[in-house]
Amino acid sequence: MRRFAGLLVVPVLLLSTAACGTEDDKDKGSDSISSQGGLPAITEGAKFGEKPTLAKGEGDPPKKLKVEVISEGKGAVLKKGDQAKVNYLGQEWDEKKPFDNSFDRGQPFDVAIGGQGVIQGWQEALKGQKVGSRLEVSIPPDLGYGAQGQGDIKANATLVFVMDIVKGTSVPVSAKGAEVAQDDGDLPKVGVNTDGKAPSVKIPESAAPKKLVSNYVLEGTGPVLTDKDTAVVKYQAYIWKDGKQFDSTYKSDSTVSWPLGQVTVEGLKNGLIGKKAGSRVLLVMPPDQAFGDKEQNGIPKNSTLVFVVDLLTKG
Incomplete structure (x- = not known):
């Protein structure tokens, strides 16, 4: 079903590298954060809501999904069926520049928790997290784009995301009217x-x-x-x-x-x-x-x- 669903909508997440950051973007002025779990450091824009920049990953990437809560929000916990709005920046583990981010577009990405439309690594990373949280996530190829890659993303790439969970909304189980x-x-x-x-x-x-x-x-x-x-x-x-x-x-x-x-x-x-x-x-x-x-x-x-x-x- 996911294969067919992909024919209905232009893929927004990871659509292109047109919104990638540049060196001139490093003007956030907030402290950098070094990961406690071995994920790439957030070198600029460390706070929730700020556009981050990421260092290149060091050594071999994790083989399993890894989620680090950079700052925990105080909102509701996301559960299956909820609708979330997420700002993100994505980068390959072994690259220095992002392949996409929503911060430049000024429009968070809509995600149906437990639904379709995003890679499995996103779903697993977001479920159970609190609205208002900033996450850093490492996604192995089998939970990302696998051997086929996606656009400029290489085949078998490990992906690193910084995600800000901006909003969460409960969704009715049915239309009613x-x-x-x-x-x-x-x-x-x-x-x-x-x-x-x-x-x-x-x-x-x-x-x-x-x-x-x-x-x-x-x-x-x-x-x-x-x-x-x-x-x-x-x-x-x-x-x-x-x-x-x-x-x-x-x-x-x-x-x-x-x-x-x-x-x-x-x-x-x-x-x-x-x-x-x-x-x-x-x-x-x-x-x-x-x-x-x-x-x-x-x-x-x-x-x-x-x-x-x-x-x-x-x-």
Whole structure:
């Protein structure tokens, strides 16, 4: 499922090195911190909220995940299902310059704890940590990008991150809102349960619609989502023609964070922007709003897709 989910959103974390720091950034003025556990020293910007700089790692990197709490926050402990906002700087163990950081962008990265969208090392490092904490984390290749690497990150690289946990939010288990009549027999019928379990989806035998359908099943009361927002979602996805389900977050009991401006599938982006957080939405996407004439991960070309999305909260 993670392989398919990666087709839906432009990867934001570790997308490029465009935001890397330079030597001119070393003007934070705070004391440096030497790791007590053998991780690279934070040479500048040691305090929570400051953009850090990291020394090159010394010797062989740890073979297992290593998490050092640089400063512990006083906020809630992150647990599975929570939504976190994290500022970060990432660097390879044997390099002197970062490959990416969110401090320069002025926008923390949204992470669904226990969900999808980030490497496993991030998930394991963040779970159980307190909001307001600064962490330094060493992630071995098997919990990072492995033998394939990522962009400018080398194959089998050990990654080092400084992470500031800026915010944590509890996420509802289900969309909840007013039921909206589903009186068009030529469209799929979607269940309205709000217990956190996967809603039923029944696709009719009629011809698929030629234009994008974006209908409320449950209309929530949250803010209207824009292309600047991140939506925390659960979803199911089907092929109209045979009714085959090809993806579901319910199978892994997880959520996904979608920065709506970064969604690559036009039907998802166009169908969800303008909807209210807290809602359940039926999307029917004709090929020109989905994957067009290209086969994707076993989805035949020219397929009409059906998504049922719970917009749990705004990240």
